[in-house]
Amino acid sequence: MSSTLRLCLHSSIVKRITPSFASSRWNSTKASSEVAPKKITTHYTIYPRDKDERWKDVNMERYAEEYDVAIVGGGPDILFFKCIYIYTAVPGLSAAIRLRQLAKEQNKEIRVCLVEKGSTIGAHTLSGACIESRALDELIPDWKEKGAPLDTSVTKDRFYYLTKTSAIPIPVIKGLPMYNHGNYLVRLGKVTAWLGEQAEAAGVEMYPATAASEILYHEDGSVKGVATNDVGIAKDGSPKDSFARGMELHAKCTIFAEGCHGHLAKQLFKKFDLRKNCAPQTYGIGLKEIWEVDKSKHEPGLIIHTAGWPMDTHTYGGSFMYHILDNGQPLVQVGYVVALDYENPYLNPYQEFQRFKNHPKIRPVFENGKRIAYGARALNEGGYQAIPQLSFPGGCLVGCSPGFLNVPKIKGTHTAMKSAMIAAETVFDLLKKSTDDNKSKGLEPSDYDNRIKNSWIWKELYSVRNFRPAFHTSLGVFGGIIYSALHFVFRGKEPFTLSHGKPDHACLKEAKDCKPIEYPKPDNVVTFDLLSSVSLTNTNHDSDEPPHLTLKDDSIPTKVNLPVYDGPEQRYCPAGVYEYVENDSGDRQLQINAQNCIHCKTCDIKDPKQNINWVTPQGGEGPAYNGM
Numbered sequence: 001m002s003s004t005l006r007l008c009l010h011s012s013i014v015k016r017i018t019p020s021f022a023s024s025r026w027n028s029t030k031a032s033s034e035v036a037p038k039k040i041t042t043h044y045t046i047y048p049r050d051k052d053e054r055w056k057d058v059n060m061e062r063y064a065e066e067y068d069v070a071i072v073g074g075g076p077d078i079l080f081f082k083c084i085y086i087y088t089a090v091p092g093l094s095a096a097i098r099l100r101q102l103a104k105e106q107n108k109e110i111r112v113c114l115v116e117k118g119s120t121i122g123a124h125t126l127s128g129a130c131i132e133s134r135a136l137d138e139l140i141p142d143w144k145e146k147g148a149p150l151d152t153s154v155t156k157d158r159f160y161y162l163t164k165t166s167a168i169p170i171p172v173i174k175g176l177p178m179y180n181h182g183n184y185l186v187r188l189g190k191v192t193a194w195l196g197e198q199a200e201a202a203g204v205e206m207y208p209a210t211a212a213s214e215i216l217y218h219e220d221g222s223v224k225g226v227a228t229n230d231v232g233i234a235k236d237g238s239p240k241d242s243f244a245r246g247m248e249l250h251a252k253c254t255i256f257a258e259g260c261h262g263h264l265a266k267q268l269f270k271k272f273d274l275r276k277n278c279a280p281q282t283y284g285i286g287l288k289e290i291w292e293v294d295k296s297k298h299e300p301g302l303i304i305h306t307a308g309w310p311m312d313t314h315t316y317g318g319s320f321m322y323h324i325l326d327n328g329q330p331l332v333q334v335g336y337v338v339a340l341d342y343e344n345p346y347l348n349p350y351q352e353f354q355r356f357k358n359h360p361k362i363r364p365v366f367e368n369g370k371r372i373a374y375g376a377r378a379l380n381e382g383g384y385q386a387i388p389q390l391s392f393p394g395g396c397l398v399g400c401s402p403g404f405l406n407v408p409k410i411k412g413t414h415t416a417m418k419s420a421m422i423a424a425e426t427v428f429d430l431l432k433k434s435t436d437d438n439k440s441k442g443l444e445p446s447d448y449d450n451r452i453k454n455s456w457i458w459k460e461l462y463s464v465r466n467f468r469p470a471f472h473t474s475l476g477v478f479g480g481i482i483y484s485a486l487h488f489v490f491r492g493k494e495p496f497t498l499s500h501g502k503p504d505h506a507c508l509k510e511a512k513d514c515k516p517i518e519y520p521k522p523d524n525v526v527t528f529d530l531l532s533s534v535s536l537t538n539t540n541h542d543s544d545e546p547p548h549l550t551l552k553d554d555s556i557p558t559k560v561n562l563p564v565y566d567g568p569e570q571r572y573c574p575a576g577v578y579e580y581v582e583n584d585s586g587d588r589q590l591q592i593n594a595q596n597c598i599h600c601k602t603c604d605i606k607d608p609k610q611n612i613n614w615v616t617p618q619g620g621e622g623p624a625y626n627g628m
Contacts (some may be wrong), residue, residue: 091399122192155301187627209620223394298330394442463492
């Protein structure tokens with residue numbers, strides 16, 4: 001990377017380090033006591049700068065780093081090319097490492113640059129996580145010798161169907177997707193940090209705290225690269241004296257690995273109509289805590305999954321509990337997943353999670369323990385039926401961005417990594433063969449789709465394609481359990497493919513047709529209030545920047561969401577970002593506490609009118625998870 005680019009990136013990162021709230025709990029308390037502004041959304045994506053007088057004399061020129069392809073003859077060929085990766089840690093790092101491996105194997109010179117919006121590599125990573133090492137075995141066969149933090153292997157599998165007071169055991173038979181022997185219980189953020197070390201050792205140039213906020217296009221419509229976010233913008237949308245334009249990063253091919261419901265990927269879906277031949281994606285929200293528990297209650301390698309209570313029989317959801325030994329600490333990673341196609345607007349995923357921990361089978365594990373972390377993230381649940389076209393002119397999608405999660409396994413790390421490795425191999429071959437020195441268009445790695453369909457990813461996802469939609473039958477959760485038995489008989493080769501139904505946001509019923517849900521108050525022993533939980537995420541945003549939770553129409557919350565659905569955004573958000581407060585006239589108005597946002601993307605998915613558009617804040621902001 002050029003010294004000019006290094007200097008520009010460094011300068012923009014420094015400008016982002018501004019005074020901010022000490023904790024999300026304090027943030028929301030402060031925000032609640034203030035009068036909400038009349039204009040909720042001030043972001044330039046809704047109010048363009050070219051129509052704002054405050055911006056007319058501001059220099060909007062951006063520095064651009066050009067990425068060329070050149071083949072040099074005379075002796076061994078040397079191929080120079082540069083690729084940009086916008087990544088959510090594991091798949092992006094996997095692609096970068098694989099590219100460097102290929103370059104070394106084939107005696108090619110290659111430079112790889114990665115940009116990441118989190119403050120550090122792994123700061124935004126959150127997963128269960130029980131992982132299969134299959135892709136890692138392929139990528140770095142000697143990972144054990146290199147000290148990868150995969151130390152706790154699975155020793156016991158248990159699955160229960162919960163009623164309010166009992167736990168009915170269900171056998172976990174070898175051959176079923178939830179059979180986990182041979183897998184590893186990890187803190188994925190630590191695995192990500194380790195992968196970052198491997199990537200750096202392989203020569204990958206990594207730039208955390210650098211958010212890719214905009215896709216750049218050539219005149220022919222192909223992807224040209226990305227632009228990083230501008231800094232120095234006041235909350236009202238006006239330029240500060242410290243305003244600095246972002247960078248333009250150009251490439252022949254750009255790989256997008258943002259994770260579930262990425263803000264750039266959703267633009268690519270529309271731009272290139274990538275979802276025209278697949279089902280709508282369906283999602284879940286996963287909430288997670290890490291506890292240090294009493295050693296007498298700890299069983300390293302134990303996995304417990306549950307279905308049933310506190311969900312009703314027609315709402316898809318379930319839990320995981322992973323006993324992991326981490327540097328001598330007896331930890332339990334506990335989480336709850338609620339499908340976002342739920343119907344009742346009064347349902348609160350965070351409160352369901354807290355209520356779950358009160359079950360007599362679950363609560364004793366955490367008594368006398370200490371909760372040390374909390375977080376949440378949306379996850380793709382559409383599987384095989386919802387995988388879009390993966391390549392387009394100028395780039396491709398990898399990882400959880402297109403949705404490679406194996407839902408019944410509750411695992412996506414191994415498939416995400418493998419998809420990124422396949423993408424790296426496709427892009428490498430494409431650029432190696434290309435003799436086109438034309439910088440006016442991006443190259444399309446079209447063979448990537450075919451390679452995915454001929455890989456073990458496709459076979460794996462096809463075999464479990466009916467698990468998630470089986471819950472849409474009139475039998476609800478019992479239909480899913482019955483199908484699990486059928487899967488064991490058919491081994492995923494049943495002669496039918498079930499459909500998912502409506503998009504998640506269209507599933508919400510009106511409040512008048514639903515019953516409010518009463519949730520128990522937190523006891524501050526095993527269950528806790530939301531804001532004290534959010535304080536554990538170490539979330540940080542500049543208090544004086546435009547809210548990155550933008551509304552396409554500021555009036556929709558009070559005209560539709562509140563009167564029709566009783567303001568569901570104040571319940572489905574796992575971070576207290578949305579609340580309705582009284583304005584000067586005594587009317588209730590939506591207030592967005594954007595400084596609390598933990599970047600889960602649930603609001604962008606579940607808003608009933610699709611009025612919320614999540615865009616990237618300044619780089620380096622958001623949660624700062626420690627090994628989630």
